[in-house]
Amino acid sequence: MALNKPYLDVTGTTIFDAEQSRKGYWLNQFCMSLMKAENRTRFKANERAYLDEWPMTEEQKQAVLARDLNRCIALGGNIYFLAKIGATDGKSFQQMAGSMTGMTEQEYRDMMIRGGRSIEGNRVVGEDGDAQAHRQPQGAAGRAAREDSAAGRKARGEA
Amino acid sequence: MARITASVYSSHVPAIGAAIDQGRTGEPYWVPLFKGYEYSRQWMQENRPDVIFLVYNDHATAFSLELIPTFAIGTAAEFTPADEGYGPRPVPKVIGHAELASHIAQSVIQDDFDLTIVNRMDVDHGLTVPLSLMCGQPQAWPCPVIPFAVNVVQYPVPSGRRCFMLGQAIRRAVESYDEPLKVQIWGTGGMSHQLQGPRAGLINAEWDNRFLDRLIAEPEELSKVPHIEYVREAGSEGIELVMWLIARGAMADVAGGKPPVVRHRFFHVPASNTAVGHLILENPQ
Numbered sequence: 402m403a404l405n406k407p408y409l410d411v412t413g414t415t416i417f418d419a420e421q422s423r424k425g426y427w428l429n430q431f432c433m434s435l436m437k438a439e440n441r442t443r444f445k446a447n448e449r450a451y452l453d454e455w456p457m458t459e460e461q462k463q464a465v466l467a468r469d470l471n472r473c474i475a476l477g478g479n480i481y482f483l484a485k486i487g488a489t490d491g492k493s494f495q496q497m498a499g500s501m502t503g504m505t506e507q508e509y510r511d512m513m514i515r516g517g518r519s520i521e522g523n524r525v526v527g528e529d530g531d532a533q534a535h536r537q538p539q540g541a542a543g544r545a546a547r548e549d550s551a552a553g554r555k556a557r558g559e560a
Numbered sequence: 561m562a563r564i565t566a567s568v569y570s571s572h573v574p575a576i577g578a579a580i581d582q583g584r585t586g587e588p589y590w591v592p593l594f595k596g597y598e599y600s601r602q603w604m605q606e607n608r609p610d611v612i613f614l615v616y617n618d619h620a621t622a623f624s625l626e627l628i629p630t631f632a633i634g635t636a637a638e639f640t641p642a643d644e645g646y647g648p649r650p651v652p653k654v655i656g657h658a659e660l661a662s663h664i665a666q667s668v669i670q671d672d673f674d675l676t677i678v679n680r681m682d683v684d685h686g687l688t689v690p691l692s693l694m695c696g697q698p699q700a701w702p703c704p705v706i707p708f709a710v711n712v713v714q715y716p717v718p719s720g721r722r723c724f725m726l727g728q729a730i731r732r733a734v735e736s737y738d739e740p741l742k743v744q745i746w747g748t749g750g751m752s753h754q755l756q757g758p759r760a761g762l763i764n765a766e767w768d769n770r771f772l773d774r775l776i777a778e779p780e781e782l783s784k785v786p787h788i789e790y791v792r793e794a795g796s797e798g799i800e801l802v803m804w805l806i807a808r809g810a811m812a813d814v815a816g817g818k819p820p821v822v823r824h825r826f827f828h829v830p831a832s833n834t835a836v837g838h839l840i841l842e843n844p845q
Contacts, residue, residue, distance in 0.1 A: 407788040408715075413758030414796050418715040426625055433624040436645060471757060480756040480797075481620040481713055488645025494574060495832045498760040509761060513830040514589075517752075517763025524792050532759035539758070 412523045413532035417479040425477020428465070431455045432482040441489045471501050503538020562660070562734045562741040565609060567807040567820070568600075569775070569839040570693055572616060572748045574685040575832035577649055580692050593836060596826035597693045603823060603840060604694045604702070610741040611657045612705045613664075613730065615806045616686035616748045617712045619644070622678075628714055629676035631726065633668075634683075634707035635661040642682035651688050651697075657704035660737055664706070667733035673726050683707055690748045693838075712749065712800050716787065720802045724783035727809020734810070747807030749800025751827075752793070753834035762795040763835045769827060771801060772837055776822055779808045797834075812843045820844070 408416040415421065422429075431452065434440045444451040452462045464472035465486065473483050480497075487497040499509030512518060522530025531539055538546065576593065579585055585594045621642045623629065639654040665677050687707055695702055711717055718726075727745070734743050751768040754760050771794075774782040783805050790799045813819045820841035828836045 407786075408791050411759075411792050411796075413760075414754065414791070415757055416715050416791065416796060417713065422625060422714050429620070429625050433620065436621075436643065441645075474756055479620070479713060482625075485620070485645050493832070494755065498755045498833050501757055501760050503758075512761055513763075513833060516765065516829050517833075517835070518754075518759065518761040520762060520764045520767070520793060523759055523762065532757075532762075534758075537758055 410526045412526050412528065412530060413534075415474050421477050422479070423477070425461075425479065425482075427455050427457045428461045428473065428476060428478050429482035431457060431465075432478070432485040435485040435489050444489060468500070470497060474501075502532075502540070503542050504540035505542075508540040562737040562739060562743055564731055564734055564745055564810050564812070564843060565742045566607065566744050566823075566840060566842040567811055568690075568694065568744060568746045569804050569807060569837065569841075570690045570746070570748055571750055571831065571834055571836040571838070572686045572689040573831040573834045573836065574644070574689065576836075577685050577689040577692060578646075580697065581650055593828050593831055596828055596836070596838060599824050600694055600838065600840060601696055607842075608702050609744040610703055611660055611743045612691075612703060613708060613734075613743055613745045614687055614690065614705050614748070615708045615710060615746060615803045616690070617800060617803065618709045619684055619686060620713065621684035622681045622709070623711075625714075628711055629678075629709070630711045630718055631673065632676040632678045632681075632709040633661055633665050634678050634681055634709070635665060636679045636681065639681055639683045639687075639705075639707055641688055642684045644684055649685065649688055651692060652700045654683055654687065654691075654701060654707065655704045657706055660734075660741065660743075661706045663737050664730060664733040667736060668726070668729045671729040671732065673729055678709075681707065681709075686748060690746055708806075710803050710806070712802065717799055717802060719787065720783040720785055720805050723802045723805040724779065724809040724814075727806040727811075728814055730806070731810040731812075731815065745807045745810045747804035749803050750794070750798055751801060751835040751837040752795050752798045754795030755797050755833055757796075759795070761833060763829050764793050764795070764798075765827070765829055765835060767793045768835050768837055772825065772827065772839060775804060775808055775839070776820070776841070779805065779811075779814065783809075808841075811841060818844045
């Protein structure tokens, strides 16, 4: 019988459960190694070579090299482990969290000062809140992308 | 006998620790947050306990994926503030209380809660930030601290119900200790926050304030709230709030005593990515 996972339909959210943890074991353990200053130095000197010392998948290595935290999480990473990469890069937790929304650092910081992201429309996949898939990326980057695609449709004579 | 005099609840956001350590508490961004803890530092000086039993979670610091204990009690003589990647926080070493911690471990395990006993463990911001908020920047912490780490990183984490019952077992354990110690129990973490994915930055102030109301007035009912509600309403990291139910379960009214006195209540958004909540509840003398 399948396990009960009522959290799979929460908007823009990946729950780090036993299955994700199994997928991400070496990715997260690599992150953990960055707690040691000597490892941070070796990683920064040659990221690819350092990653190749770990039995991670190629996809996981590419996601780390690109600092694509959403991809890292999809591949089994957990944010508290991935934060060690951010610390190595000198990034704050807010910068890391913001990077997953597509917003600029300033846009994300401003959203938090205004009281944070609203829960409305963001409880369940399929609603219309700002964290829903059809509204990514967020912020100016998303507006530009949507304007571009609207302009493209217009140029091609589409509605 | 030892007794639980009060419970304290607080978020443990790492950026708060950084603001204190770097002398930035006077910045406009941080002023309202630290103002909310002014009373608490005063209260702490006037109500200094003999021991703090501090419920927190480790954030991939002492525990990697090699070992994931659901409930871990620190029974060592001392605990070193961890290097979480930015260098260790410049705060005092945490002195444990090995005798009381071992006593609680034995009692609680005999009471059906299977704790992991930890004799070597560095402690991260989850434990040291609440100490800084409540005690300021002393040369030494005001009393010994028993670290109690709860897994809220890998699902499934313990249920609110389980945490609430564990708090009750901890109270019984404390009260069966012969020395007349005054013990405070602190529950930390939360409130609403999400640090990952497109929904990062979620805050649900209405839900948080309802949680504070219910924690004070109807903790037993609150303990029945399932994980999914925390995740959906308060964000994937908002699940840390189950730890507050351990501290609440240890209060006298849960075992038929008088309701606690609410000494202080504070709520503020934001600290970095997080809604900060804070309560001080005293057991009536």
